[in-house]
Amino acid sequence: xxxILRARLKQGHRTISxxxxxxxxxxxxxxxxxxxxxxxxxxxxxxxxxxPTGSIIQVHSxxxxxxxxxxxxxxxxxxxxxxxxxxxxxxxxxxxxxxxxLVVNANTEAGPLVSALKKESLRLFGHSLKLRQVSAxxxxxxxxxxxVLSTITFDLGRFGVQFVASPRHADGLLITGPVKENKRxxxxxxxETVPAPKIVxxxxxxxxxxxxxxxxxxxxxxxxxxxxxxxYIPGCPPHPxxxxxxxxxxxxxx
Amino acid sequence: MKQSNYxxxxxxxxxxxxxxxxxxxxxxxxxxxQAVEDGAWIAALFAMxxxxxxxxxxxxxxxxxxxxxxxSSTILPDEFTALTPDCPQAHLFEREIAEQWGVKPLGHPWxxxxxxxxxxxxxxxxxxxxxxxxxxxxxxDHFQVDGQEIHEVAVGPxxxxxxxxxxxxxxxxxxxxxxxxxxxxxxxxxVERAMIGxxxxxxxxxxxxxxxxxxxxxxxxxxxxxEALARTIIPARASALRAISLELERLANHVGxxxxxxxxxxxxxxxxxxxxxxxxxxxxxxxxxxxxxGHSMLCPGGVRFxxxxxxVHNFLERFESAVSDVTDxxxxxxxSPSVMDRFEDTGVVKIEDAIELGLVGLVARACGxxxxxxxxxxxxxxxxxxxxxxxxxxxxxxxxxxxxxxEIERSTAFIRDLIKSLPQSEIRIALxxxxxxxxxVALVExxxxxxxxVAITDxxxxxxxxxxxxxSFHNWFGLGMAMRDQQVSDFPLCNKSFSLSYCGxxx
Numbered sequence: 001x002x003x004i005l006r007a008r009l010k011q012g013h014r015t016i017s018x019x020x021x022x023x024x025x026x027x028x029x030x031x032x033x034x035x036x037x038x039x040x041x042x043x044x045x046x047x048x049x050x051x052p053t054g055s056i057i058q059v060h061s062x063x064x065x066x067x068x069x070x071x072x073x074x075x076x077x078x079x080x081x082x083x084x085x086x087x088x089x090x091x092x093x094x095x096x097x098x099x100x101x102l103v104v105n106a107n108t109e110a111g112p113l114v115s116a117l118k119k120e121s122l123r124l125f126g127h128s129l130k131l132r133q134v135s136a137x138x139x140x141x142x143x144x145x146x147x148v149l150s151t152i153t154f155d156l157g158r159f160g161v162q163f164v165a166s167p168r169h170a171d172g173l174l175i176t177g178p179v180k181e182n183k184r185x186x187x188x189x190x191x192e193t194v195p196a197p198k199i200v201x202x203x204x205x206x207x208x209x210x211x212x213x214x215x216x217x218x219x220x221x222x223x224x225x226x227x228x229x230x231x232y233i234p235g236c237p238p239h240p241x242x243x244x245x246x247x248x249x250x251x252x253x254x
Numbered sequence: 255m256k257q258s259n260y261x262x263x264x265x266x267x268x269x270x271x272x273x274x275x276x277x278x279x280x281x282x283x284x285x286x287x288q289a290v291e292d293g294a295w296i297a298a299l300f301a302m303x304x305x306x307x308x309x310x311x312x313x314x315x316x317x318x319x320x321x322x323x324x325x326s327s328t329i330l331p332d333e334f335t336a337l338t339p340d341c342p343q344a345h346l347f348e349r350e351i352a353e354q355w356g357v358k359p360l361g362h363p364w365x366x367x368x369x370x371x372x373x374x375x376x377x378x379x380x381x382x383x384x385x386x387x388x389x390x391x392x393x394x395d396h397f398q399v400d401g402q403e404i405h406e407v408a409v410g411p412x413x414x415x416x417x418x419x420x421x422x423x424x425x426x427x428x429x430x431x432x433x434x435x436x437x438x439x440x441x442x443x444x445v446e447r448a449m450i451g452x453x454x455x456x457x458x459x460x461x462x463x464x465x466x467x468x469x470x471x472x473x474x475x476x477x478x479x480x481e482a483l484a485r486t487i488i489p490a491r492a493s494a495l496r497a498i499s500l501e502l503e504r505l506a507n508h509v510g511x512x513x514x515x516x517x518x519x520x521x522x523x524x525x526x527x528x529x530x531x532x533x534x535x536x537x538x539x540x541x542x543x544x545x546x547x548g549h550s551m552l553c554p555g556g557v558r559f560x561x562x563x564x565x566v567h568n569f570l571e572r573f574e575s576a577v578s579d580v581t582d583x584x585x586x587x588x589x590s591p592s593v594m595d596r597f598e599d600t601g602v603v604k605i606e607d608a609i610e611l612g613l614v615g616l617v618a619r620a621c622g623x624x625x626x627x628x629x630x631x632x633x634x635x636x637x638x639x640x641x642x643x644x645x646x647x648x649x650x651x652x653x654x655x656x657x658x659x660x661e662i663e664r665s666t667a668f669i670r671d672l673i674k675s676l677p678q679s680e681i682r683i684a685l686x687x688x689x690x691x692x693x694x695v696a697l698v699e700x701x702x703x704x705x706x707x708v709a710i711t712d713x714x715x716x717x718x719x720x721x722x723x724x725x726s727f728h729n730w731f732g733l734g735m736a737m738r739d740q741q742v743s744d745f746p747l748c749n750k751s752f753s754l755s756y757c758g759x760x761x
Contacts, residue, residue, distance in 0.1 A: 007582040028544030074550045166414075
């Protein structure tokens with residue numbers, strides 16, 4: 001017993017003060033990618049060519065746009081850019097309610113923002129949100145970094161958010177993975193089991209767009225075609241702070 | 255053992271595909287059984303189309319004592335005598351081949367789908383299913399025990415916790431489990447098939463997400479395969495940084511699992527300490543490369559991120575503080591009688607069973623088997639810096655926990671020494687072009703155990719076939735064995751002590 005107390009004293013209080021204070025992130029953290037238009041040469045396609053998931057797209061201009069929903073936040077585009085025009089900004093806040101809002105202009109400094117749930121849902125879930133996590137083909141990266149939200153470091157419980165075992169006890173689903181055909185039925189059954197009103201949070205490039213498994217015949221390229229999504233959280237996997245930030249914004253806590 | 259029927263290579267080497275002997279099936283079977291009896295283990299056994307109508311099966315036999323890999327092959331008939339009755343470690347490999355190519359291993363005692371998908375050859379199916387029939391995961395004849403007092407417990411694919419999906423069927427007599435059958439395939443997302451025709455833009459990222467908690471392990475195996483095919487030797491500094499990343503991955507997962515084991519027996523101090531401390535090691539990986547799981551850290555030809563002396567200094571400071579806290583947190587386990595009572599004699603796997611089933615990694619070492627790729631088949635920096643193999647003999651949950659702890663101690667010492675004396679060199683060099691018509695094999699000791707990647711190139715140097723064997727593939731059946739004669743309530747504890755990958759198995 002004395003050893004337990006001694007260890008407890010030594011380890012001290014370890015819960016981070018986010019969102020009251022900004023999080024500590026590594027200096028090499030890869031948040032929202034930003035393309036410096038001044039450096040970007042218009043007819044160069046190198047970044048788009050090397051992108052593993054087609055996340056760099058060109059719609060109106062010849063200057064690229066980035067689809068955060070497909071981005072794996074790898075360094076392939078930055079490495080391929082002959083002019084050093086791409087860098088990963090330290091912005092960790094990238095979640096969005098609308099799929100389309102994840103497509104950002106190359107020179108946008110801040111990532112897209114989340115608007116909170118509608119008034120009635122917010123009244124119901126704002127102070128107590130129980131989620132059932134469903135792994136639909138995730139590689140266990142998103143699952144792991146969702147799981148850590150329950151550790152003392154992030155202490156998700158202090159916001160009234162909790163992961164529950166039964167979908168019947170849940171207010172919504174937090175889904176990871178590209179949704180493989182082999183998990184589709186189980187996902188739908190889990191969804192049906194959650195009592196209404198209910199929400200869906202799609203975490204990670206896979207759940208948003210299929211991620212690295214995009215267009216494989218075995219997968220469905222994410223959740224959106226199967227269930228209505230209330231919150232998209234990009235990343236491969238998203239940093240726990242990005243996930244926490246998204247959820248807290250949805251609940252109007254940030 | 256007739257060596258003439260094999261081509262022998264070392265870990266991380268390649269040879270011409272035409273040099274792999276093609277032996278008639280009966281002789282192939284016979285020599286494989288003999289080799290396994292003589293102590294070799296099956297690192298990979300897979301089939302690929304040789305032409306439109308024929309299948310060629312390859313085996314990679316690993317000889318731990320000599321550190322060599324023996325390659326052989328055969329033309330696989332549509333029906334053949336199964337290896338599994340005489341060699342249980344071929345069990346899943348044969349089911350995989352049957353499911354993928356529609357061939358029938360006759361006399362296989364447990365011939366059922368593995369990942370629940372249609373055969374890759376349209377008109378062939380092992381179970382004579384039509385290609386128009388939908389295949390539902392988990393729907394098969396499960397092993398059943400009959401009797402008036404027998405009942406069955408079914409769990410999953412959606413089961414408690416933030417965890418990947420699998421289906422578990424317990425045959426129970428009262429609270430006692432007679433056998434547990436595990437049915438996976440829910441995570442099948444076509445990784446291996448997508449590798450064919452590569453490498454391309456996406457190949458690196460597919461490999462990193464074979465099992466997200468083993469990103470470094472799998473990308474290291476992939477890089478070694480590519481480097482073998484391109485006959486490129488990477489700089490020493492890259493080799494050292496790769497090994498540091500691999501050991502950090504081991505530390506993060508072992509610390510996390512020990513915390514979860516503590517949680518499963520209701521010992522909250524260690525559970526909550528380790529929950530945070532696992533993150534510290536992930537953060538150290540992020541300090542090196544920006545991503546907690548090591549995405550984009552490795553690339554064929556070396557690594558993408560260097561560590562200068564300032565970074566090493568900061569790294570060591572945080573590393574030592576984490577290690578000190580981990581030591582306190584984990585030593586509480588061994589001093590707590592209530593924990594030890596739950597750990598000891600729970601979920602025992604006997605060494606004979608472990609050998610016969612071909613278990614690998616820490617699960618095998620916890621049964622007393624001295625096997626570790628880092629010492630048996632060393633590559634890179636492990637050729638020069640040895641980590642001695644950690645074993646314990648009791649085969650129970652305690653043993654699997656304790657081996658983790660010994661490995662934590664050894665990996666910390668290894669990282670500490672290595673990062674202080676990083677070789678001075680480049681961290682990455684340009685690759686030579688990959689060679690056509692080659693077969694390359696790489697084994698890596700991931701935190702769970704032996705990871706095996708095999709690549710075969712075609713005439714244009716693209717992947718004609720790519721085989722990935724995650725350690726979980728060898729070990730899932732071991733969990734079923736560990737649950738025999740245990741209580742249903744011991745399942746979470748046994749399961750966590752194995753801590754296997756669903757997506758690494760399902761691919």
